Amino acid sequence: MTSIFPPGPLTSPPPVYDASERPDQNNDTELPAYTSGGAISSGRVVPLNFSPLDLTEHVERYLTDAGAPLPKREYTYELVKGKEKDRKKPWAFLTVLGDSTVSLSKGIPTIVEGEKVEGEVKIDLDSAEACQAVIVSVRGQIIGGAQNSDVLTFLELPKVLWSASPNPLSSTSKAANLLPGPKQKSNKLQQGSHSWPFSIDLPKEVALTVGPKDAPKVEVYRLPQSFFERHARARVHYEVTVRFVRGLLKTDWRLSTQFAYVPITISPSPSPLRVLAYQENTPLLGPEADPTGWVTLDPVAIYGRTETKEVDIRIILSIASPLSYARGSVIPLVLTVQCKDARALEQLSTPRSIVLRLRRRLRYHSDDHKPPESYPWTDEHEHSELALWWPETLTRYLKGEIHLQTDWKPTTVMPRFRVEYSVVLLPPDVVGFQFETSSTSRGELLEQPVEITTAFAPGPRPRMYAPPQYESGFPGATVSEGRYTMNQIF
Secondary structure, three states, rough: OOOOOOOOOOOOOOEOOOOOOOOOOOOOOOOOOOEEOOOOOEEEEEEOOOOOOOOOOOHHHHHHHOOOOOEEEEOOOOOOOOHHHHHOOEEEEEEEEEEEEOOOOOOOEEHHHHHHHEEEEEEOOOOOEOEEEEEEEEEEEEEEEHHHEEEEEEEEEEEEEEEEEOOOOOOOOOHHHEEEEEEEEOOOOOOEEEEEEEEOOOEEEEEEEOOOOOOOEEEEEEEOOOOOOOOOEEEEEEEEEEEEEEEOOOOOOEEEEEEEEEOOOOOOOHHHHHHHHHHHHHOOOOOOHHHEEEEEOEEEEEEEEEEOEEEEEEEEEEOOOEEEEEEEOOEEEEEEEEEEOHHHHHHHHHOOOOEEEEEEEEOOOOOOOOOOHHHHHEEEEEEEEOOOOEEEEOOOOEEEEEEOOOOOOOOEOOOOOOEEEEEEEEEEOOOOOOOOOOOOOOOOOOEEEEEEEOOOOOOOOOOEEEOOOOOOOOOOEEEEEOOOEHHHHH
């Protein structure tokens, strides 16, 4: 049986790309020029500290459970009330410490997995004020609409900072008796300045009850990353709130702020031969030479027609294994095109004719009374970066990769909300060909689910072997200094 892949190492190196050469901005039909060069390999390491979401230092502490605390940045918010409102004199202050090296969104603190929610509450009173308790709480919610049924609170962590009664939360929280706090004899906050530091541990996982009422079950979920995009129906929201409980017939005072949460999800290590290629800066070996380093999908048959003849095409796609990749990295690909018609094969196997993209699927539902397999999911699909291809040998064997943006949301699984990714192969884009395929209603020939993580695997960074793109498939994306920015908050 003849192998579909070239044996051993590939005989020609990937193209060399000069990053200093930019294409004419008025010509959006051409990719950057590149040549095969004389170097053994043109791979360039995925850059360190390239993104405000680079978790390198955090991963080292996460894996070793050691190291000095990372520096923090203070975010302070103010509250104005009563007669002082006209003079804009604040009387309450909430300070939250955020990470100084990682930033998911400007203007609000970012908390990375393994860190605590820390800060301080301060007040400055011109006169005594009736108050029964001062409570700070951390909340995480999935919000899909304006109705109460559209909100799922998956995290609620209250902490009593000051209390005039033994059970300050008895009227508002079932956890009242489990929340010890300092007790005071007076039910007033006295004139002057008061301050209460706080520190709340964030769990890595939460246990939630899912399924119908007659057959509920408890499942454990990892805390999701904060998520908000203007055109998405659902969002993942975290906030810190300080509440001044004033008692019956009086309105409580509240001061709150959002914070962004970033989980640490680490991609598994690549195959030993791929790790060696990254270390030695050599071309990646294909599926034949490194079978454990690739997942080869079932061949797909395409039937095409030109003005004069019919042609049969067979496409075989291989994706680098494990099927988990850090954002800001690449997804290596190998594609084999087979066709008995030489002219058709020439047209169908050019880098520009192969259409393969990363697809993101956002899923949301608000019905918790059905089994998980029967949830009425609302799906939103977006196609991301177009894979880059280049011929490796004289055969119709191409190598390629998908460049992953550094600010992408990681794969997320929650009871009502999911962010999923997959690699999809679409029919070739060849002028003069009409294709008849067994593809799905969305048009793809193949689809392979993949995972996007927030951190790289230990060891050498992946290498990019293809020239970077200058266009993004995401709606609203623009190019700024060679990087892509999206029309989103975080």
